[in-house]
Amino acid sequence: MTVQKKVILQALEDAGRTHPTADTIYSLAKKRLPHISMGTVYRNLSDMSARGEIIRIPVTDGPDRFDMEISRHDHAVCRVCGRLFDLPPGVVYIPDGCMPRECRLLDTHLLLQCICAACEERTPADI
Numbered sequence: 493m494t495v496q497k498k499v500i501l502q503a504l505e506d507a508g509r510t511h512p513t514a515d516t517i518y519s520l521a522k523k524r525l526p527h528i529s530m531g532t533v534y535r536n537l538s539d540m541s542a543r544g545e546i547i548r549i550p551v552t553d554g555p556d557r558f559d560m561e562i563s564r565h566d567h568a569v570c571r572v573c574g575r576l577f578d579l580p581p582g583v584v585y586i587p588d589g590c591m592p593r594e595c596r597l598l599d600t601h602l603l604l605q606c607i608c609a610a611c612e613e614r615t616p617a618d619i
């Protein structure tokens with residue numbers, strides 16, 4: 493494993509369960525390896541998610557998020573602050589045969605929209 497990759501994995505760990513963006517991972521990685529470049533971080537994140545070592549979570553209206561927990565689980569995203577929460581697997585049941593006949597289901601990662609308690613406290617209810 494390259495030093496860069498090791499540092500990126502440590503940065504993901506430093507981020508805890510926050511599902512950080514590449515930018516956040518970059519700033520955390522920089523604390524451990526000051527000369528690491530943004531390009532290196534992006535390239536490693538792409539390679540690692542292509543190989544299934546981490547998960548890339550595309551989010552509407554925002555940069556992709558990354559997750560080092562690769563066991564099967566879904567997410568809920570707060571529409572206001574963008575915090576991403578882990579959900580247990582299987583919260584939504586996808587029945588057999590729901591796919592069009594000419595398609596084969598490959599993955600069912602779900603991103604549910606929510607509002608977190610902190611945002612609900614300080615935002616009007618009309619979201």
Ligand SMILES: [Zn+2]
Nearest residue numbers: 570573608611
């Ligand atoms: Zn929120």
Ligand SMILES: [Zn+2]
Nearest residue numbers: 559561567578
């Ligand atoms: Zn997750």
